[in-house]
Amino acid sequence: MIGKTVDELKVGDRAELSKTISESDIYLYAGVTGDFNPAHINQVYAEKTFFRSRIAHGLLSAGFISAAIGTLLPGPGTIYIRQELDFVAPVYIGDTITALIEVLKIDIIENHVVLKTRCKNQKGEIVIDGKALVSPPKK
Amino acid sequence: MIGKTVDELKVGDRAELSKTISESDIYLYAGVTGDFNPAHINQVYAEKTFFRSRIAHGLLSAGFISAAIGTLLPGPGTIYIRQELDFVAPVYIGDTITALIEVLKIDIIENHVVLKTRCKNQKGEIVIDGKALVSPPKK
């Protein structure tokens, strides 16, 4: 249960993790965080908004990025330092979201790695764009 | 059920939202996102790490920031454009986390607002620092 060290990583390494977003995912996420914004949990309200239906919380989809970093690349033992997220398109109930992680830069001296972190939906549309700064595990 | 418009906001406006983090919050969050990084859900593993115990997912605490934005300031109808997060200290089971939102800049022409977004624990230590860019609701 230890991820890749900075020596085992190279620029261009990739990982991904996918899940179809269920209504219960959104409701559990709302319940844990207290985010009862009606855009997420009130269908009558949501139908009158720009998005026309309930949408998933942006940080719920971003959770798949964190999951991919913490379990796959670099994996267990990684310290999460910084995450930048651009929410570029809505995520609806039933969408299948894939988090994509790619190594952009490696700083062996500081033990820091910059990752390109995106989420796309089942149509290939990017819904979240951004970067993460992490410190991989040491052996 | 509509939040504050750009005309109703002023620099320095603040809102906050608090919750004591339970083990069940972390487990439900892990279940929804698939983030089974052992640092969050394996106490035997976690006791051997730098943090000495299971810690909450950074994006779980960040969820309180999103909740405060979407329900309080600016509130319902806000479009979430960008979030930057610096994870500066760990969050443990039993910590009481308060998300603090403060209006930093208002761009009336673009209908954009920059928010200072932080989370602190019960000792007053900042655990997450960062900024959000949002578009408040229109009347």
Next chain:
Amino acid sequence: MIGKTVDELKVGDRAELSKTISESDIYLYAGVTGDFNPAHINQVYAEKTFFRSRIAHGLLSAGFISAAIGTLLPGPGTIYIRQELDFVAPVYIGDTITALIEVLKIDIIENHVVLKTRCKNQKGEIVIDGKALVSPPKK
């Protein structure tokens, strides 16, 4: 984080809170309370009943009344003394329920407030009617 005191309330003050009821809400509620009445969790059974489908637990919708009292009117610090509930119509999966709270009577000497407490569905039909007796917070 303190609600309205008895001096800050007046007869006719109102608050409301809405949520679309999901299947997962009913299942989680059943799991927490142990209310595995087949009317709520067994679709085969429920189709043969008067209601023709699974219905939400009456006290689940009533929970939105308590949520509106404890977070909005009077809000945090309120002591819940008594609740009367008349279950007048069924709530189905997918219904959007709005809890409506209204101040009916104020007793400044006893620090007691009587609230009209109702829930309606997305068609405007009352599904729960009743009254609550609460003691608002003191400054």
Next chain:
Amino acid sequence: MIGKTVDELKVGDRAELSKTISESDIYLYAGVTGDFNPAHINQVYAEKTFFRSRIAHGLLSAGFISAAIGTLLPGPGTIYIRQELDFVAPVYIGDTITALIEVLKIDIIENHVVLKTRCKNQKGEIVIDGKALVSPPKK
């Protein structure tokens, strides 16, 4: 899966159902209902209140009454018409709550039954008192 009909019930019939209240019960209930009253989910806040610690939502304990009615007495097929609840003492994390149901009155013509409905804690203290009006199933 059918409960007792009005002919099968007699005054004095009793049933009970018990559960130890966990922190996760309170957190799931808060998540389903949106009742993020800090008295239930913020330990730092709760320690400064009259109750000295986080308490369970009153309607969460009341859910055990509904569970006992809907699964035991009269059981499946019962229509819940009315519930009166007096919240007489707080319920803390770790308390073991027993819902007690007792048949008080039977109206064979209207097919109505009045139940005495109480919850007590592990010390035998009544925490909820009240009555329910129900319509038992018909064969």
